[in-house]
Amino acid sequence: MPQVPIIMPQLGESITEATILNMLVQPGASIEADQEIIEVETNKAVMGVTATCGGTISSLCSSEGESVAVGSILGYIEASEEEIELRGAGSPEPDESPAAAAPSNPAESQAGAHFQTIGEYRESNKQHHAGLGLPVPVAIKGAHYLSPRLKSRMDEMGINEADLAYITGTGVGGRITIEDFENFMDYVDGWPSRPASPMRRSVANSMQRTWRRPIASSSRPIFMAPILLHRKRQERKPGITLYFLRALALALAEAPECAGYMVGGRILTPRNIDLGVACQVGDGVMVPVLRRVNEYTMGELIEEYNKVIDQARHRRLDKKYMGGGIATVTNFGGFGLTNATPMPLPSESIILGVGAVVKEPVWSDEVECFIPVEKAQIVASFDHRVVDGGDIGRLMQRIAYYLEHPDVL
Numbered sequence: 001m002p003q004v005p006i007i008m009p010q011l012g013e014s015i016t017e018a019t020i021l022n023m024l025v026q027p028g029a030s031i032e033a034d035q036e037i038i039e040v041e042t043n044k045a046v047m048g049v050t051a052t053c054g055g056t057i058s059s060l061c062s063s064e065g066e067s068v069a070v071g072s073i074l075g076y077i078e079a080s081e082e083e084i085e086l087r088g089a090g091s092p093e094p095d096e097s098p099a100a101a102a103p104s105n106p107a108e109s110q111a112g113a114h115f116q117t118i119g120e121y122r123e124s125n126k127q128h129h130a131g132l133g134l135p136v137p138v139a140i141k142g143a144h145y146l147s148p149r150l151k152s153r154m155d156e157m158g159i160n161e162a163d164l165a166y167i168t169g170t171g172v173g174g175r176i177t178i179e180d181f182e183n184f185m186d187y188v189d190g191w192p193s194r195p196a197s198p199m200r201r202s203v204a205n206s207m208q209r210t211w212r213r214p215i216a217s218s219s220r221p222i223f224m225a226p227i228l229l230h231r232k233r234q235e236r237k238p239g240i241t242l243y244f245l246r247a248l249a250l251a252l253a254e255a256p257e258c259a260g261y262m263v264g265g266r267i268l269t270p271r272n273i274d275l276g277v278a279c280q281v282g283d284g285v286m287v288p289v290l291r292r293v294n295e296y297t298m299g300e301l302i303e304e305y306n307k308v309i310d311q312a313r314h315r316r317l318d319k320k321y322m323g324g325g326i327a328t329v330t331n332f333g334g335f336g337l338t339n340a341t342p343m344p345l346p347s348e349s350i351i352l353g354v355g356a357v358v359k360e361p362v363w364s365d366e367v368e369c370f371i372p373v374e375k376a377q378i379v380a381s382f383d384h385r386v387v388d389g390g391d392i393g394r395l396m397q398r399i400a401y402y403l404e405h406p407d408v409l
C-alpha cells in the first residue's frame with residue numbers, strides 16, 4: 001500500500017523547528033484523518049501534528065526530545081488509494097522507496113510556502129541562522145574578525161558570535177584568538193549549567209536581532225485613579241493591562257507611523273492595529289496578538305483577552321493569535337518593578353511597558369498640602385530610525401489622555 005509521509009508543518013510565523021515531546025501513536029497503530037499523532041513544543045507553544053489521512057502508522061523517523069526542522073519527515077502512514085484520494089494526501093511514486101520519496105501533501109506546501117523544495121527551504125534557514133552576528137559592533141577596530149579555524153571550532157561546540165561577548169580578545173586589534181576561546185571554554189568547564197529550552201533560545205535570538213537597531217526609550221507617569229475607579233465600577237472587571245492595550249491601540253490608530261517599519265529607503269505604515277501582550281511562561285515569554293484592537297470597545301475585548309492570556313500561560317495558544325503584531329504591551333509592574341527598559345520584538349518597532357502602581361505625595365493647591373496620589377510609569381522603547389522622541393512624546397500624551405478618561409475606552 002502507498003506510504004504517506006508525516007511532515008513537520010509550519011506551526012507559526014518565523015518557527016523553523018520544533019522539539020518532539022510525545023509520540024501519541026506507535027508503529028502499527030490505526031489512525032483516522034485529522035487525529036493528533038505527535039505532540040511537539042515550539043518556541044511559542046505546545047502543539048499537535050495531525051494525520052493528513054487515515055490508515056496505519058508504518059514507521060516513525062524521529063524520537064522524543066529530538067528537535068526537527070519544519071518540512072522534515074517524521075514518519076509514514078500506510079493508507080489506501082481511496083483514502084489518499086479522498087483526503088487529498090500525497091504519496092510517493094510507485095517506483096520510489098518511502099525514504100527517498102519527496103513529500104507532496106498539503107503540509108509540505110504549508111511548510112515551504114515560498115520555496116520550490118523542502119531542501120531549498122532548509123538551506124534558506126541555514127543561511128539565515130549563519131548570518132546572525134554580534135548584537136552590537138565591537139568598539140576596537142578589527143576585533144570582530146573571526147578566523148576560519150575559530151569559526152569551525154565554534155560550529156563544533158554550538159557557539160554563536162554573541163556568546164563571545166564574555167571573552168576578552170588578546171589578538172591584534174583586540175581580536176579573539178582560538179587560544180582565547182579555548183582558555184575561556186576550559187575556564188567555564190564544570191560550572192553548574194542547564195540546557196537552554198527552545199523558548200529561551202528563541203528569546204535570546206529575538207533580543208540579539210532587536211539590538212541591531214538603535215533602540216531608545218521614553219517614559220512618563222500616569223495618574224491611575226481614573227482607571228482604578230472605572231474598573232471598580234465594572235461588573236466584568238477588565239485586566240489592568242487591557243486598559244493600556246486599548247489606549248495604545250487608539251493612540252496608534254491616530255499615529256500609525258509610530259509603529260512603522262524601515263525597509264531600505266522607505267518607512268512602511270502598518271495596515272491593522274494588531275497588538276501583542278507579553279506573558280511570562282516558564283523561562284521565557286509568549287506574546288499572543290489580539291487583532292484590530294482599535295475597532296472594539298474594551299467591554300467587547302474582555303472575553304477574548306482573558307481567553308488569549310489563559311491559552312498563553314498554558315502554552316496552548318491558537319495559531320490565529322500568533323505573530324503579526326505591530327506593537328506589544330508588557331506589564332512589568334506585576335513583578336513590583338516601577339521602571340524598566342522593555343525591548344521590542346524584531347518584527348516590531350515599539351513596545352509599551354507598564355510599571356507598578358505606587359503612591360506619591362503631590363502638592364494640591366486646593367487644600368494647600370501634599371496628598372497621596374497613585375501613579376504608574378509607562379515606558380515606550382522604539383526604533384529610533386523610524387520615529388524620534390517628539391513623535392513618541394506626542395503618542396504617550398494621547399495614551400495618557402485615554403487612560404485618564406477610561407470611559408472612552
